[in-house]
Every structure is written in structure tokens, then in C-alpha cells.
Amino acid sequence: MRPIALLALFAVLLLGLAVFLLRAPDTFDEPQPVPLGETEVQKIRGDDGNVEVWTYTKEELSETAESDSGTIDIEPPTGAAHLLNEQALNAWNSGDIRTALDLFEEAIAADPNDSEPLSNYGRRLTIMVAHDQALPLLLRASELSPDDPQVWLDLLTLYERAQQFQKANDARQRARTLAGDRELVRNEQGAWLLAGASLP
Amino acid sequence: MILNYKNFALVVLSLLGFLFTTNANAQTVLDGQSDGGAYFRIVVPDTWNGDLVIWNHGFSLGPIGPVTDLGPLVDVQLAQGYAVAASSYQQRGWAVFKTKNDLQNLVGAFKANFGKPNKVLLTGASLGGIITVAGAEKANLGNVAGAFTFCGANAGSRNWDAALDIRLIYDAVCDDVPDASLPGGAQGLPADSTLTNIELALAVNSCTGLLVPPAFRTPNQSANLAEFLEVSQIPENFLLTTMGYATFAMADLVHDNRKLNGKVGTNNIGVDYGDEAINDAIARVSAHKGAAKRLARNYTPNGDVGSTKHVALHTDKDGLVIVENQSEYASVAPASKYTVAVAIENSPTHCGHTSAEVVAGWEALRGWVAGAPQPSAADIQGTCQLVAQNPLFSGPCRFDPAFVIPDMDGRIRPRDDDSD
Numbered sequence: 001m002r003p004i005a006l007l008a009l010f011a012v013l014l015l016g017l018a019v020f021l022l023r024a025p026d027t028f029d030e031p032q033p034v035p036l037g038e039t040e041v042q043k044i045r046g047d048d049g050n051v052e053v054w055t056y057t058k059e060e061l062s063e064t065a066e067s068d069s070g071t072i073d074i075e076p077p078t079g080a081a082h083l084l085n086e087q088a089l090n091a092w093n094s095g096d097i098r099t100a101l102d103l104f105e106e107a108i109a110a111d112p113n114d115s116e117p118l119s120n121y122g123r124r125l126t127i128m129v130a131h132d133q134a135l136p137l138l139l140r141a142s143e144l145s146p147d148d149p150q151v152w153l154d155l156l157t158l159y160e161r162a163q164q165f166q167k168a169n170d171a172r173q174r175a176r177t178l179a180g181d182r183e184l185v186r187n188e189q190g191a192w193l194l195a196g197a198s199l200p
Numbered sequence: 201m202i203l204n205y206k207n208f209a210l211v212v213l214s215l216l217g218f219l220f221t222t223n224a225n226a227q228t229v230l231d232g233q234s235d236g237g238a239y240f241r242i243v244v245p246d247t248w249n250g251d252l253v254i255w256n257h258g259f260s261l262g263p264i265g266p267v268t269d270l271g272p273l274v275d276v277q278l279a280q281g282y283a284v285a286a287s288s289y290q291q292r293g294w295a296v297f298k299t300k301n302d303l304q305n306l307v308g309a310f311k312a313n314f315g316k317p318n319k320v321l322l323t324g325a326s327l328g329g330i331i332t333v334a335g336a337e338k339a340n341l342g343n344v345a346g347a348f349t350f351c352g353a354n355a356g357s358r359n360w361d362a363a364l365d366i367r368l369i370y371d372a373v374c375d376d377v378p379d380a381s382l383p384g385g386a387q388g389l390p391a392d393s394t395l396t397n398i399e400l401a402l403a404v405n406s407c408t409g410l411l412v413p414p415a416f417r418t419p420n421q422s423a424n425l426a427e428f429l430e431v432s433q434i435p436e437n438f439l440l441t442t443m444g445y446a447t448f449a450m451a452d453l454v455h456d457n458r459k460l461n462g463k464v465g466t467n468n469i470g471v472d473y474g475d476e477a478i479n480d481a482i483a484r485v486s487a488h489k490g491a492a493k494r495l496a497r498n499y500t501p502n503g504d505v506g507s508t509k510h511v512a513l514h515t516d517k518d519g520l521v522i523v524e525n526q527s528e529y530a531s532v533a534p535a536s537k538y539t540v541a542v543a544i545e546n547s548p549t550h551c552g553h554t555s556a557e558v559v560a561g562w563e564a565l566r567g568w569v570a571g572a573p574q575p576s577a578a579d580i581q582g583t584c585q586l587v588a589q590n591p592l593f594s595g596p597c598r599f600d601p602a603f604v605i606p607d608m609d610g611r612i613r614p615r616d617d618d619s620d
Contacts, residue, residue, distance in 0.1 A: 095412035097405055101398070127411070128401035129444045132262070160551060161441070163258030163326050165272040169555065176594065184594070189437045190549050 081111035115144040149178035153192035234305035236290035241267035249281030252317035256324030256331040293452040319345040350513040351551035355528035364466040367446035372481040374407035386485040388450025435548035438519025463488035465495035503532035511565040517548035524608035541577035543598040560584035577601040
């Protein structure tokens with residue numbers, strides 16, 4: 001091979017390396033920090049084995065929750081609501097009740113159409129005998145997930161405690177129909193659930 | 201053929217599935233409001249059998265509003281041909297001060313629109329139990345042939361002694377715990393209190409760690425919780441509920457000018473709480489004489505039920521309206537007119553009867569009113585097992601005929617009338 005050909009080959013390889021190095025940060029750099037408001041929420045997604053960290057401000061979450069889907073170019077809020085819900089449960093279970101209540105509120109604000117935080121918050125307000133606050137949350141959860149027997153069992157628990165027995169009966173019937181062969185039982189707190197299940 | 205209420209129940213229940221489907225929409229509904237401001241709802245099936253069932257709802261501190269709940273048996277009762285009616289009551293909370301009027305107005309509205317019922321059957325749960333008892337004893341509602349209560353506060357006003365004790369025990373146990381103190385005392389809360397349910401729960405949690413898994417409680421919280429539960433004899437999962445009654449409900453009772461008008465009607469002078477530290481630390485309060493009388497009158501049952509037959513159900517571990525309410529009422533009610541069946545439950549509930557148990561109690565009363573012998577708890581258990589075979593009603597059936605209801609003095613400590 002002539003020297004000029006070797007030089008050309010070397011130049012092509014160098015160019016390829018340069019292109020590779022220039023593109024590489026898109027894949028390997030740490031996520032750029034977003035200016036934070038009062039609260040930051042990070043979502044970790046494991047699709048296809050890749051880990052991505054998304055960081056939002058509280059304001060962004062609020063904007064997204066109120067906007068039509070697709071009009072804001074950030075991750076849909078359901079993931080944030082899910083994470084806030086998990087954080088609320090962790091706070092509750094570790095005894096930080098006030099923080100848990102705040103986080104449940106934030107989770108619901110992040111995605112008012114996610115029944116999971118609605119149910120979890122509603123159950124805890126029921127435990128706290130805050131029946132008036134629990135009811136709209138549990139009713140909304142039953143609208144969003146009407147085929148889930150647990151949403152009706154949550155309402156059954158609440159209606160029993162609020163001594164609204166006709167409504168309790170209706171909720172029990174609905175849960176029984178959806179539960180099929182699974183038995184309806186109470187846990188140690190007196191809350192209704194499916195046999196073999198546990199409440200988060 | 202001898203009329204046996206079990207046969208009666210079996211025949212009726214075998215028809216219920218059919219009746220449910222054919223009767224579902226054939227009814228007249230009348231909503232209204234009567235003197236005093238109580239709302240009412242009356243539902244009359246087209247195939248009305250001439251009798252009226254009145255449902256008396258339980259305790260609520262919510263605003264008075266239209267009736268939306270006619271009790272857990274409404275579908276069954278309408279299918280059986282009964283008219284069913286309920287009042288919202290004109291008072292919230294311990295509404296017994298005015299329920300005589302509310303029930304009379306309800307029956308008056310019924311008569312004006314549908315005619316005089318042959319028989320009136322009073323039913324109710326929890327607070328609705330004592331309203332049913334008071335209705336049978338003094339309301340002059342016509343031919344009150346039967347009464348059916350479950351988890352009923354049938355002992356009446358004496359239950360408020362327990363609420364007073366719970367509040368004052370809490371104060372004695374939790375007084376020096378940061379964030380745990382509560383405003384008020386024997387009066388529940390001050391008249392102008394803005395305390396919320398959530399704030400109450402957080403305060404109780406600060407003292408006892410109640411909302412926290414045991415592993416996360418501090419030693420002080422665990423000790424406070426153990427002491428509170430031991431002296432108050434409340435199941436742990438009822439602590440917040442009973443504290444709600446000892447604060448919000450008590451405050452409503454005391455401060456409502458149509459109830460006790462700012463005066464305390466309960467006392468704990470000389471009460472021995474069985475714990476030296478609590479006996480020393482607890483506040484001692486006297487009742488206002490007039491308030492004590494007014495509370496006792498609204499209502500302490502006297503057993504003067506005439507010909508009314510009464511079936512009562514209760515669960516043995518009820519942590520709010522204790523099962524001893526039934527032994528207390530049995531001490532004044534004629535035994536020939538009062539049957540009690542107690543269900544044994546795994547964990548404490550209030551009104552946690554299964555639908556088969558409630559239907560069995562109702563069927564026992566119906567059979568008795570129709571001429572069958574007075575049912576026993578064993579009979580009701582037998583009927584329940586029949587009822588539970590119907591896919592419309594779930595069991596289990598847990599009535600224990602051998603269960604002996606303890607004396608109320610063991611749970612609500614006796615006290616003298618020490619009003620000042």
C-alpha cells in the first residue's frame with residue numbers, strides 16, 4: 001500500500017473516532033440538573049435495561065398534571081405520581097406520618113387519575129377517622145378502577161365505619177361479584193381485603 | 201301446621217331471589233322534610249303488605265341532609281312487601297333529644313300519604329339502637345310490633361361515661377408528651393375548637409405511636425399505648441375512633457344548646473380506674489345537675505316496651521358500642537320480649553355482622569311477630585346457616601348461644617350521681 005493510501009486510511013479512522021467521541025456524551029453523560037423548586041422528583045425507568053433518571057420541579061409536575069397530554073415535552077406524570085406514592089408509603093411505614101400525608105397529596109396532584117395513591121391515601125385517612133376526607137378519594141378510585149375489587153372493599157370499610165350500612169352493603173356486593181371465588185376477609189385493623197392479599 | 205319461624209324464614213328466603221328481580225322498580229319514593237328540619241325518605245312497594253319498617257341510622261356529626269341510606273336490609277324488606285322509611289333526625293350526633301319528634305313526624309308523613317300502617321317495625325344500628333329502644337318505649341308510633349337492633353347502644357346515656365373516661369385517661373397518660381396535648385377536657389373540646397380529625401390522630405400518634413408499626417415506636421410511646429389500652433379496655437384498632445367520640449362527639453353533646461347547652465352531664469368522682477398512677481393523675485369532674493338529668497332522660501331505657509318484641513344482635517369484641525350494652529338493657533327489658541344473639545368475631549369491629557347474620561336476626565323477628573315462639577340465640581344461629589346457603593347473603597354465622605354477656609360495670613366503671 002502506498003504511503004498516501006495509508007495516510008488516507010488513518011484520516012478516515014481518525015474522523016470516525018472523532019464522530020464517535022462527539023456523539024458519546026448523549027449516551028453516557030450524567031443527566032443535566034434541572035433548576036429545582038421546592039420539591040424534586042426523580043423517576044428511574046428500566047426499559048430495555050437502560051436506566052434513565054428524570055428530574056422535575058414541583059412546578060413542572062403541576063403544569064403537566066393540568067395540561068392536555070402531549071402539549072408539554074416532559075415525561076407523563078404517572079411515573080412521578082407512582083414514585084411519590086411509594087415515598088409516601090415509606091414515610092408512613094417509618095413513622096413519618098406528616099410527611100406521608102404531604103407526599104400522598106403531591107402524588108394525587110401529580111396525577112389525579114392514578115387510583116393507587118388515591119386508594120392508599122384514602123385508606124390511611126380512614127384509619128385516622130377522617131371519613132369525610134377519605135370518601136371522595138375512595139370514590140374517585142372506584143371510578144378509575146371499577147374492576148378492582150379492592151376499591152369496593154375500601155369503600156365497604158369506610159361505609160361500615162361511617163355507619164352507612166346500605167352503601168356498605170352495595171359495596172360488599174360489588175366486591176363479591178368481582179372477587180369471584182376469593183373470600184373477603186378483614187385484617188387486624190378491621191379493614192376489608194381479599195383473602196391472601198395484603199394492603200400496601 | 202305449627203308456625204315455626206325457621207320454616208317461615210326458609211319459605212320466605214326461597215322466594216327472595218324471585219322477589220328481588222320482580223320488585224326492584226315497583227315502588228313509590230317520597231322524600232321530604234318535616235318540622236324541626238329533619239329530612240325523611242319513604243319507599244313503598246307496589247305490593248305493600250301494610251306494614252312499615254323504620255330504619256334508624258347510626259351516629260354522625262355530618263350536616264343534616266336528605267336521607268340516602270335506608271339500612272342494610274332495605275332490598276330484602278322491600279322485596280318482602282314492607283314499606284321502608286327513615287329520618288335524617290333533626291339533630292346530628294347524639295340525636296336522641298329530638299328523635300321522638302322525628303319518628304312521630306315520619307310516621308305522620310307516612311299516614312298522610314299512604315295510610316295508617318298495620319304494624320310498625322323499628323330497626324336500627326349503633327346509635328340507631330337506642331333510638332329504636334326509645335321509640336318503642338315512649339314515642340307512641342302506633343302498633344310497634346317489633347324492634348330489631350344490631351350493635352345498638354341500647355344502654356343509652358351511660359355510654360357517655362365511657363367517653364368521659366377515655367378522654368380523661370388520655371389526658372392523664374399523654375399530658376406531658378410534646379404535640380400530644382388536646383384542648384378541652386371533660387367537655388370534649390372547647391366550643392370554638394378548630395381541631396380536625398387528622399390533627400387529633402397526629403396528637404394521639406405522638407403520645408402512643410398508634411399509627412406507626414410497633415418497631416418504630418419509641419419506648420415511651422409503647423408504654424403510653426399499653427397503659428392507655430389497659431386502663432381504658434379499648435381494642436387498639438378502636439383507639440382513634442373512641443378518641444373521636446371522646447372529643448368531637450362529646451363537644452357536640454355538651455355545647456349544642458339543644459342538648460346540654462354548655463354543661464357537662466357526666467362525672468368521674470370516686471371512680472377507681474384500677475391503676476394507682478391514673479387514679480392520682482386523672483382529672484376529677486362533677487356533672488352539672490341539670491345536664492346530668494337531661495342526659496339521663498335522653499335516653500336511659502326503662503324496659504317499658506308494651507307488646508313490642510325485640511331481637512338484638514351484637515359482636516362480642518365491639519370496641520365502640522360494647523356488647524355489655526345488651527346485658528345492661530336486658531336488666532330492664534322483660535325477658536319475654538327481648539332476645540339477644542352475640543356473634544364471636546376474630547378481630548374487633550363495630551357492627552361487623554355478616555349479611556347472613558343480619559338477615560337471620562331480621563327473619564327471627566319477623567317470625568316472632570307473626571306468631572312463632574320467641575327465638576333463642578341458637579335459633580338465630582340455625583336460621584343464619586340456612587340464610588347463608590342463599591348466594592345473595594354471605595356468612596359466616598358466628599352466633600354463640602352459650603356466650604354470657606358480661607356486666608357493664610366491668611367495662612364502664614360505676615359512679616354515683618355526683619352532680620354539683
